Amino acid sequence: MxxxxxxxxxxxxxxxxxxxxxxxxxxxxxxxxxxxxxxxxxxxxxxxxxxxxxxxxxxxxxxxxxxxxxxxxxxxxxxxxxxxxxxxxxxxxxxxxxxxxxxxxxxxxxxxxxxxxxxxxxxxxxxxxxxxxxxxxxxxxxxxRRSLPQAGELTNRQREVLQLVAEGKSAREIASALNIACKTVEFHKKALMDQTGLRTTAELTRYAIMHGITPI
Missing domain, CATH: 3.40.50.2300 (Response regulator)
Known part of the structure; x- marks a missing residue:
């Protein structure tokens, strides 16, 4: 056998x-x-x-x-x-x-x-x-296993940017980590704010923690 x-x-x-x-x-x-x-x-x-x-x-x-x-x-x-x-x-x-x-x-x-x-x-x-x-x-x-109601609507790139924003990274650091331009980082950050209705980095950080995108 x-x-x-x-x-x-x-x-x-x-x-x-x-x-x-x-x-x-x-x-x-x-x-x-x-x-x-x-x-x-x-x-x-x-x-x-x-x-x-x-x-x-x-x-x-x-x-x-x-x-x-x-x-x-x-x-x-x-x-x-x-x-x-x-x-x-x-x-x-x-x-x-x-x-x-x-x-x-x-x-x-x-x-x-x-x-x-x-x-x-x-x-x-x-x-x-x-x-x-x-x-x-x-x-x-x-x-x-149902999708998260709001975070599930974010693109992979948006979730990447959101995690790094929540970790306190600057736009330059995020751009370097993701190999994209600083302007592209700012574009994604603005899109995140428009999509979630949030306006500050602190609010984005709380949102990321709430939806499991970054640990506490």
Whole structure:
């Protein structure tokens, strides 16, 4: 009888020790095919490596995990996404599932819960850290995966600009990070303000946090 192929797994976390710890924890059951250090590298690695599952953090530089998840689902709707994060606020749990997550594990519980979570996801089920599941009265996945009413209307570029604005980056820094002109940054920022009805950077930052575009 032929041996069953191990499912492949890509890990994305900007803290190398955390990424390596997760890799060691899961290496006995899954084939670890890569470690990505930020959201943008994760997209590149996912296209090149085509993993069955991805373990990713929310708080990553360049592109946060929620935004990366949205794009990953466009690139490969079949890929399974398992969030491992320090974010305890239920709004991030909901945002993660709206972005296509199959599991949400808090980092404080990784050693106890991650193997179980990945096993369940591999079998087509979902997993949520129990105390968070209780906190939100865990709604059906189909309900959690509905698009956010306003943030879902933003383009990928608008969400990128919004994340960087919320992180306190200047127009010049945003232009450099996204390889676009400063005038283009200002155009997108004005479009964001017109679309959301917000007028200050502080208001945009609150909006980004509320919709899971940038962590608290």
């Amino acid at each position: 032929a041996l069953q192929r191990k499912k492949t797994l890509l890990i994305a976390d900007d803290h190398p020790l955390m990424a390596e710890g997760i890799a060691r924890l899961l290496a006995g059951e899954y084939e670890i095919i890569g470690l990505s250090s930020n959201g943008r590298q994760l997209l590149t690695d996912a296209v090149a490596l085509k993993p069955d599952m991805i373990v990713l953090d929310i708080s990553m530089p360049d592109l946060n995990g929620i935004e990366a998840a949205r794009r990953l689902r466009e690139i490969d709707p079949a890929v399974k996404l398992i969030f491992v994060t320090q974010q305890l606020d239920p709004q991030y749990l909901k945002a993660a599932f709206r972005a296509g997550a199959s599991a949400y594990v808090v980092k404080q519980s990784v050693s106890k819960e991650l193997i179980l979570a990945v096993r369940q996801v591999a079998m087509g089920m979902c997993y949520v850290t129990p105390f968070l599941e209780e906190a939100v009265g865990f709604a059906p996945v189909s309900e959690l």
